[in-house]
Amino acid sequence: MKERKDRVAQMHLPAGYQMEHDPDDLWGDARVIVNIGPTHPAMHGALxxxxxxxxxxxxxxxxxxxxxxRAKEKLGENRTFHNFIVYTDRLNYCSALINNVTYVRAVEKLMGVEVPDRCIWIRMICCELARITDHLICVGINAVDLGAFSFFLYGFHQREEAYTLIEKLCGARLTTSYPRVGGLMADAPEGFEKELKAWVLKTREVIDEMDELLTNNKIWLKRTVGISVFDKEKCLQYSYTGPNARAAGIDIDLRRDQPCMFYKDVEFDVPISQNGDVYDRYMIRIAEMRQSLNILSQCADRIKKGSIWTEDKRVRIPDKDIVHNTMEGMIYHFKFFMTGFDVPEGEAYTQFEAANGELGFYIVSKGSPRAHRMRIRGPSVWHYQGLTPMVEGEKIADMVAGLGSINVIAGELDR
Amino acid sequence: MDVRQPIATNGGDWLTKFGELWKKQLTQINESFGSSVQEVRMPPEYPTDVPIIYVQKESIIDVLKFLKEQPGFEYGFLADITATDEEIDPRFEVVYNLFSHQHKCRIRLKVRVSEGEEVPTATSIWLGANWAEREVFDMYGVKFKGHPDLRRILMDSRWVGHPLRKDYPLRGYQLFTDSEPVDPTLLE
Structure with a gap:
């Protein structure tokens, strides 16, 4: 800096000329305020x-x-427990099935409803399929933001294939509303396990291909290594969970540490990394997709024929032939959908390792068909809160990388 | 049917796993904060999945810090801060859901607060409590003493009322056609 100042001093400048600003500080005291969003291609959703x-x-x-x-928590207090299932789709819409499953498990926990094995296996398949679609879209869009478009298309094709599988389960692709309190909307079709296994094999290849395409790419490394670092201490301060916390060395995965469903019966590893930058978050997600594929193939092997509905009469939705052919069935059907079922008094916080981190439903019931309090703890809120300290002192272009890598989903953020 | 039974059986897994630990922790909390602990609700006597400790609002920060740092507790992870509207006096309950990475168990703290009263902020313990407390303020109007930036968060700054209060109507729409301008004071 001194050198440049000396050179300026040696110049033959017009009389009266004064150098007001430091030549290295381009803007002097002037700062530019830039407003990015709510509708901007670089922001993921209306942020x-x-x-x-x-x-x-x-x-x-x-x-x-x-x-x-959309006032989801207010709606949760004004809709019956059954009606609220459809609202949970619209939380994290990249992995709607995980929200559905976690919500119905929360209500089942309050009611003490046990569901049969086949139902639990199908729910696990749903969760892992949703996790893979969520991770595919996250790493894909993160790469698109940084200019790698073809990588995204590899993943996107496989994501569509996953949605075709989900469509075979429940008829919907994105907003599924598949599970019910005490069961599922419909059983998995004949031969679903075989199709799932074929999809798992294909996806394994695709993820290997994506890995080869991007992981050692020089431009990708330059744009991601050491960018938007969020270390372990900060992650704990800001309650980071899921892949973002594991990328910073926090060894926590609720599937392993607070196991629910049959997660303690399947084998999987929890990938951990230490640096907490964009690259590590990407690597964790790639590794996690492989683990989810392992879980899926184990589920496909172990799932057996059987009932998908609980025996508990309080939440059992009557079959259609009973509804259409008997008077009692018809009355019961109307009572179920018009008034809903009572959930006994009590409160519970039900958590699950969603694709982004800890998804929690804190439900307080006062014994009526509507919740007294329906709190949704979405991981995105806590992740988005950490964005400001994360990008401070970084280039504006790296903010896009950082935001993409923490995978903030507006539906879950705003609720 | 006894309405209290279901949670106890469903949370039985946690109860057998952490029941002893919780009991030990609760006696220790009672020893240290005897006068500040108003009430303890334990499963399976009360239909809840984890113990609920009602703490006086003046000492909530000390209790949270104790739970976070004391060996044998280590509830270092703030899972959630939220509130409920009970429609009696004291009207609100601020709820802290905590999780221990070491012991893999959870605990819940509650603070009863009347309308217009303030709760000390937890941002000195967890920076991440900032937005959660802003949301409680936005939705219920519970104020946090010492909070660095207590503004509305989900609703517009011009919003009137607090939407999650039980007396706020479900369809209490308020329409704003223009967006909020950039606030340069937040960038200083």
Whole structure:
């Protein structure tokens, strides 16, 4: 800096000329305030970030959200427990099945309903399929943001194939509403396990291919290694969970540590990394998809024929032939869908390792068919809160990488 | 049927796993904060999945810090801060859901607070408590003493009322056609 100042001093400048600014500080005291979002191609959903820039470096920023707030928690207090299933799809819409399953498990936990084995295996298949689709879209979109488009298309094709499988289960691709309290909407079709296994084999190849395409790519490494670092201490301060926390060395996976369903009966590893940058989050997600594929093939092997509905009469939706052919069945059907079932008084926090982190439903019931309090703890809120300290002092282009890598989903963020 | 039975059986897995640990922890909390602990609700006597400790609002920060740092507790992970509207006096309950990475168990703290009263902020313990407390303020109007930036978070800053209160109507729409401008004071 001194050298440049000396050189400027040696120049033959017009009389009266004064150098006001430090030549290395391009903008002097001037800072540019940039508003990114709520509708901006670089933001994932309706998020808003306002950044104060010095050149290209973010000096200070703040985040806003709530643009797609749909009052889910208020609706949870005004809809019956059965009616609320369909709202849970719209939380994290990249992995709607995980939300559905976690929600119905939360209500079952309050009621003490046990579901049969086949139902649990199908729910596990649902969760892992949803986890893979979520991770595929996350790493894919993260790469698109940084200019690697073909990588995204490899994953996207396989994601569509996964949605075809989900469609075979429940008839819907994105907003599934598949599980019911005490069971499932429909049984898996004949030969589903075989199709699942074929999909697992194909996806394994595709993930290997994606891995080869991007993991050692020089441009990708330059754009991601050491970018948007969020270390272990910060992760604990900001309650980071899921792949983002594991990328920073927090060895926690609720599937292993607070096992539910049959997760303690299947074998899988929990990938951990230490650096907590964009690259590590990407690597964790790639590794986790492989583990999910392992779980899926184990599920496909172990699933057996049987009932998908609980014997508990309180939540059992009557079969259609009973509804159409008997008077009692018809009355019961109407009572079930118009008034709903009573959930006994009590409160419970049900957590599950969703694709992004800890998804929790804290339900307080006062003994009526509607919840007294329906709290949804979405991981995205806590992840998005950490974005401001994460990108401080970084280039504005790296903010896009950081935001993509923590996988903030607006539906879950705004609720 | 006894309505209290279901949770006890369903949470039985946790109860057998952590029952002893919880009991030990609760006696230790009672020893250290005897006068501040208003009430303890334990499964299976009360229909809940984890123990609920009602703490006086003045000492909630000390209890949270104790739970976070004391060996044998290590509830270092703040899972959630939320509130409920009970429609009696004291009207609100602020709920802290904690998780221990070491022991893999959970615990729940509650603070009863009347309308207009303030709860001390937990942002000195977890920076991440910031937005959760803002959301409680936005949805219920419970204020947090010492909070660095207590603004509305999900609703617009011009919103009137607190939507998750039980007396707020389900369809209490308020329409704003323009977006909020950039606030330069937040960037200083």
């Amino acid at each position: 808003r970030m306002v950044a104060k820039l010095n050149g290209e470096t973010i000096e200070k920023s703040y985040c806003e959200f709530g643009f797609t707030h």
